[in-house]
Amino acid sequence: MKVKYFAWVRERVGKAEETIEPPATVRTVEELIAWLSGRSEAYAYAFEKPKVIRAAIDHAHVKSDAAIAGAREIAFFPPMTGG
Amino acid sequence: MISPVTACPVTIRIQADDFDIAREIAALTKSRTDIGAVVSFSGICRADDDSAKVSALTLEHYPGMAEDEIRRHADEATSRWPLNGVTIIHRVGRFMPGQNIVLVLTASQHRQAAFQAAEFLMDYLKTSAPFWKKEESATGTGWVEAHARDDEAAARWTKS
Numbered sequence A: 001m002k003v004k005y006f007a008w009v010r011e012r013v014g015k016a017e018e019t020i021e022p023p024a025t026v027r028t029v030e031e032l033i034a035w036l037s038g039r040s041e042a043y044a045y046a047f048e049k050p051k052v053i054r055a056a057i058d059h060a061h062v063k064s065d066a067a068i069a070g071a072r073e074i075a076f077f078p079p080m081t082g083g
Numbered sequence B: 001m002i003s004p005v006t007a008c009p010v011t012i013r014i015q016a017d018d019f020d021i022a023r024e025i026a027a028l029t030k031s032r033t034d035i036g037a038v039v040s041f042s043g044i045c046r047a048d049d050d051s052a053k054v055s056a057l058t059l060e061h062y063p064g065m066a067e068d069e070i071r072r073h074a075d076e077a078t079s080r081w082p083l084n085g086v087t088i089i090h091r092v093g094r095f096m097p098g099q100n101i102v103l104v105l106t107a108s109q110h111r112q113a114a115f116q117a118a119e120f121l122m123d124y125l126k127t128s129a130p131f132w133k134k135e136e137s138a139t140g141t142g143w144v145e146a147h148a149r150d151d152e153a154a155a156r157w158t159k160s
Helices: A007-013 A029-037 A041-046 B021-029 B065-080 B111-128 B148-158
Strands: A002-005 A017-019 A054-057 A060-062 A073-077 B010-015 B037-044 B054-061 B083-091 B093-095 B100-108 B131-137 B140-143
Touching: A002 A007, A007 A041, A007 A073, A029 A041, A029 A054, A029 A073, A060 B065, B010 B065, B021 B037, B021 B083, B021 B100, B037 B111, B054 B083, B065 B083, B065 B111, B083 B111, B100 B111, B111 B148
Parallel strands: A002 A073, B010 B083
Antiparallel strands: A002 A017, A054 A060, A054 A073, B037 B100, B054 B093, B054 B131, B083 B100, B131 B140
């Protein structure tokens, strides 16, 4: 699946997007954040406060317990500040 | 019985270029005689933030989702209020104080629906459309933090 990062999450991870293949045991957004956090210090820094991070699956906001099965694109970003 | 169908065109644009409010209002009301009220909200880059003088603001967005999310809220607005037209333009890029950032136009037969829908749309643009602001000031650059007051403003529309 494709993963995208925005704003300070993107800056901390060090990339805007990538394709990942998490193991089948990673089933929810929350579990994906935990799995990503274990990849390197950069990811751990980006996701150090998982409660603050917002997620979207295929362009729709989701909660942290949302299932990631079948997702084409998952995005992680801080709370929005547009308008 | 056939109920009268009122056309409500919805225009959503995310662009780097500035917008011309008069031209957008003219486009919304062109050839229409059913519109009695147009409310216009402009969001402008401001130099005075809570703490430091802002010298520039950079707007980042999530292409694709930003349009989808704005469309969802525009659809909700048109189902909640009797609107005759909606225009939402959100700029992205780097802006100086005084420059336009966002435009919301709502057209209706009467002012109340237009006022309320414009407020509803702005409250949701601020809290749920995927845009992020980065501020530059004399003390450095940093991402703008979301305000609880914006969440509260959006939450009032879900109260019964």
